Amino acid sequence: MKAIVYTEYGSPDVLHLSEVEKPAPKDNEILIRIHATAVNFGDMLARNFKAVSPRQFNMPFFFWLPARLAFGLSKPRQPILGSEFAGEVEAVGTAVTRFRQGDQVFGYVGEGMRAYAEYRCMPEDGCVTLKPANLSYAEAAVIPYGSIYALSLLRKANIQPGQKVLINGASGGIGSAAVQLAKHFGAEVTGVCGTPRLEFVKALGADHVIDYTKEDFTQSGETYNLIFDILGKSSFSRCKKSLKSKGIQLFASFKMKQLFQMLWTSLLGDKKVICAIAPGSLADLISVKELVEAGKIKAIIDRCYPLEQAAEAHRYVEQGHKQGYVVITV
Numbered sequence: 001m002k003a004i005v006y007t008e009y010g011s012p013d014v015l016h017l018s019e020v021e022k023p024a025p026k027d028n029e030i031l032i033r034i035h036a037t038a039v040n041f042g043d044m045l046a047r048n049f050k051a052v053s054p055r056q057f058n059m060p061f062f063f064w065l066p067a068r069l070a071f072g073l074s075k076p077r078q079p080i081l082g083s084e085f086a087g088e089v090e091a092v093g094t095a096v097t098r099f100r101q102g103d104q105v106f107g108y109v110g111e112g113m114r115a116y117a118e119y120r121c122m123p124e125d126g127c128v129t130l131k132p133a134n135l136s137y138a139e140a141a142v143i144p145y146g147s148i149y150a151l152s153l154l155r156k157a158n159i160q161p162g163q164k165v166l167i168n169g170a171s172g173g174i175g176s177a178a179v180q181l182a183k184h185f186g187a188e189v190t191g192v193c194g195t196p197r198l199e200f201v202k203a204l205g206a207d208h209v210i211d212y213t214k215e216d217f218t219q220s221g222e223t224y225n226l227i228f229d230i231l232g233k234s235s236f237s238r239c240k241k242s243l244k245s246k247g248i249q250l251f252a253s254f255k256m257k258q259l260f261q262m263l264w265t266s267l268l269g270d271k272k273v274i275c276a277i278a279p280g281s282l283a284d285l286i287s288v289k290e291l292v293e294a295g296k297i298k299a300i301i302d303r304c305y306p307l308e309q310a311a312e313a314h315r316y317v318e319q320g321h322k323q324g325y326v327v328i329t330v
């Protein structure tokens with residue numbers, strides 16, 4: 001089968017179209033003919049992981065080392081990127097009961113990757129389910145990563161109707177889903193992003209948008225019940241005055257400092273820090289599918305690139321011009 005393979009870390013130039021062995025499903029697995037996959041944060045990180053120092057890594061050092069070992073110290077251990085997909089079940093293992101040949105599915109494989117390929121096997125109890133009926137393969141492929149993490153993390157902050165919520169990083173994979181989900185939960189949503197993506201975040205349904213290159217939201221005098229920081233670009237000391245009484249600052253990316261802040265704010269004060277890791281579970285994917293079918297989450301696609309132009313797709317995302325999701329069609 002055809003796949004995009006990389007054997008060394010580096011720029012998008014390391015991504016090459018190659019012929020690799022087609023996988024065969026085990027008894028408990030399904031073989032998926034992939035129709036579309038996406039370029040997300042994880043793909044960009046994994047492609048050049050060697051260049052990410054512990055300081056640049058968005059998580060504590062004790063996550064960096066295992067991640068570096070898992071991805072490969074000097075060269076990638078897993079030569080095919082792609083952590084989310086949509087496609088069709090081509091064959092099922094003898095013990096499979098949840099799926100049938102011809103089912104249209106979508107799913108998330110996380111750091112297991114290997115979705116930049118014509119085929120991929122998944123265990124039937126993995127993070128894969130029937131594709132939302134109202135989405136094309138291209139639209140469905142960009143939904144899982146951002147939506148399952150945003151849903152799980154917003155639930156950890158116990159988001160409530162009527163709350164004022166600020167999403168710092170509202171135009172990215174997790175943030176764009178978080179904007180839509182926070183609206184679905186009945187919140188008044190402010191999205192913070194860079195200048196080129198203000199219109200995109202408005203189109204997602206944000207009530208207000210803030211351009212982080214022009215305005216520091218902590219200086220506006222506005223207060224929020226929840227500040228959800230995706231990349232960990234803000235700090236609790238600066239955001240404290242922007243939180244209402246009993247307000248929460250939720251970090252999807254955090255360092256030791258935020259972990260200590262979580263500890264002491266759990267004991268003292270009425271404003272809390274929460275650092276959370278979401279599991280990326282099948283249950284969340286099924287909830288996401290239902291929300292997509294109810295029209296609560298949409299996939300705004302910027303560009304689609306064919307598989308053989310995966311390097312071009314990475315270049316486009318790296319340039320920072322994207323206005324929505326970037327799809328790779330297979």
Ligand SMILES: NC(=O)c1ccc[n+]([C@@H]2O[C@H](COP(=O)([O-])OP(=O)(O)OC[C@H]3O[C@@H](n4cnc5c(N)ncnc54)[C@H](OP(=O)(O)O)[C@@H]3O)[C@@H](O)[C@H]2O)c1
Binds near residue numbers: 197
């Ligand atoms: N906790 C968990 O369970 C979990 C799970 C998965 C991932 N993560 C973490 O989530 C992060 C990736 O999130 P993602 O996929 O949404 O990333 P992404 O798609 O790259 O989006 C990054 C967002 O951050 C914004 N941004 C960049 N610089 C900023 C600044 N100085 N101030 C405010 N916003 C800024 C970007 O805005 P513009 O593009 O408009 O400039 C964009 O909206 C990683 O750190 C990863 O470790 C956490």
